[in-house]
Amino acid sequence: MPMKNEQQLATQTAVLQNEKLTVLLQYMQIHSPYYQRLFAEHKITADQITTVEDLKYIPLTTKEDLQAYNDDFLCVPKTEIVDYVTTSGTLGKPVTFALTDRDLKRLTDNESRSFAIAGVTKEDVVQLTTTLDRRFMAGLAYFLGTRKLGAAMVRVGSGIPELQWDSIHRFQSTYLIVVPSFLLKLIAYAEAHGIDYNASSVKAAICIGEPLRDQNFELNTLGAKIKEKWDIELYSTYASTEMSTAFTECAAHNGGHHHPDLIITEILDDDGEAVQDGEVGELVITTLGVEAMPLLRYTTGDMVRAHKEPCSCGRTTMRLSPVLGRKKHMIKYKGTTLYPQSVVEVLTSFEEVLLYVIEVITNELGTDKLLIHVSDALSAADCKALKEHFRANLRVVPDLVLQPLATLKAMKFPEMSRKPITFIDSREG
Known part of the structure; x- marks a missing residue:
């Protein structure tokens, strides 16, 4: 019976993604200057691509394309834009992304679901130790997602261990959203000032920006150093501005869970072919439900592997491994x-x-x-x-x-x- 259920869920997911892909391609063919040009150059029409498997007939979109033709990816009048963000520029010139009100609602939904996977509930107090400004999409997403869950948020911002600990004590924060190496600074500050951090209200950290685990899902050196000192749950989450979607660990800590209604994933080898199940390749994504600047077959540059067996938490969605590294790096x-x-x-x-x-x-x-x-x-x-x-x-x-x-x-x-x-x-x- 479980096998039948898994097959049924896989079929339902495929049908859902195919339907959303069809809507996306028709939308791009009408509204996206960049993809209109791409389709014309390669003699592609939206009705030729009917399934996720057909995506292989569409050329990849790269970071360089986004940098060179940034404005051509915009699908809405500028009067519909309610927020602008930029990428961090890790792989070159930062790219501007515009969001509509609908995009912000999608971002909110993604983050609330992701935080729920990591166990955040209405009873929690979430402390944000990263910036909410500087055109940073993630900080805004964390705030919006926490708000939708009904949990309280303490917006402390980056750095300042003294203020972080004051906020933990003052508001009894239970979750930290944090770059994991900063946890070591919080520990060092606590030890220097006589703070019993293991007796604090903090029970978990949702960690961003740095990997916590190896390819076997064991804590890496950084994760082990934190856990050895501070006995809290450590959850990894992987996302990017371009994806507008997060892959977050559940309590099983066996990879970041996929939201198939929000994003299509491909994992490709150096020749642009799909890798065999369980092999490492470059993550390529197609965003679903994005209104202002949707992306089709965008190469993230991140080397990962997919895990498709059901998770012990009961979810059957694909899970992404920790990022092994960037292809260009x-x-x-x-x-x-x-x-x-x-x-x-x-x-x-x-x-x-x-x-x-x-x-x-x-x-x-x-x-x-x-x-x-x-x-x-x-x-x-x-x-x-x-x-x-x-x-x-x-x-x-x-x-x-x-x-x-x-x-x-x-x-x-x-x-x-x-x-x-x-x-x-x-x-x-």
């Missing part, structure tokens, strides 16, 4: 292929390194060269130990670049950036 160094996240893992597990920036450049031979910018306060013994740590964990040893603390902080926290910089890609081309 893949490094080929001394015969080894790696992503910045694996370098982050090594640095996070080395106690003496408190601040770092990873950089990859092109060397005189035209190949990748990996640099790790660290504080010049590190001793010679620490530098030697760090290199051995890299050799043992990654089988390669990057070059250490010792920087004055002020210089390193300026690299890590650029004045106009919404988030700390961990990786700089300075390769030619």
Whole structure:
């Protein structure tokens, strides 16, 4: 019986997505200058694409397309726009996204459902430790989603551990929305000021921006460090401005759950073909129900794998693994292929390194060269130990670049950036 139910649900999901895709393609053919041009160039009409499987006949949309033709993706008059946001610019020039009132309602629905998956209820007090301004879509989504759930929100904003702890005590916050590495700063502040954080009202953190788990869903070094100190539930969530949709973990912590009525996902290899089940590939998305700037077969650049077996929580939707890395950030160094996240893992597990920036450049031979910018306060013994740590964990040893603390902080926290910089890609081309 369970197998039959799973098949029935899969069929229902396919029918739902096919119907929504048909509506989307007809909408784009009428309203999107960019996709009108794309369809004309490739002699595609909306009625030719009737199923998700037919998407393979449509060319991919890339970040470069969005950057080059940003205004052409807009499908509504500017008088219908109620909010503007921009991407963070991690992979180049930031892109502007416009939202209508309908888009904000969709964003609200997505986030309320995602937070509910992580266990947030009307009884909770959610503390936002990230910005709500600076054209940041996520902060707005977190606020709107919490409001729809009926939970209370404390909008503290980024940084300032003293104010965060004051807010936790004052409002008895139960959930934190937080970049996970900031939890370590909250712990350090609490320990320095005699705060018993394990006796606080906080029971869980919804973690954004940094991975908490490895590909086997075990806590990575960062996650384990937090959990060892502070016994709270840690939930991962993965999203982007372009997707206007989140993949959030449930209490089983086995990947981020898919909302099939809000987004179509494909996972493709380097040739643009679908990978086999369980294999790693680039996530490609098609947004459903977006009015102002819908996207069709947009390449996210994120390398993931899909898990399609039912979750122990009872949900049968596909789940996404933690992001292995960005496709464009893949490094080929001394015969080894790696992503910045694996370098982050090594640095996070080395106690003496408190601040770092990873950089990859092109060397005189035209190949990748990996640099790790660290504080010049590190001793010679620490530098030697760090290199051995890299050799043992990654089988390669990057070059250490010792920087004055002020210089390193300026690299890590650029004045106009919404988030700390961990990786700089300075390769030619």
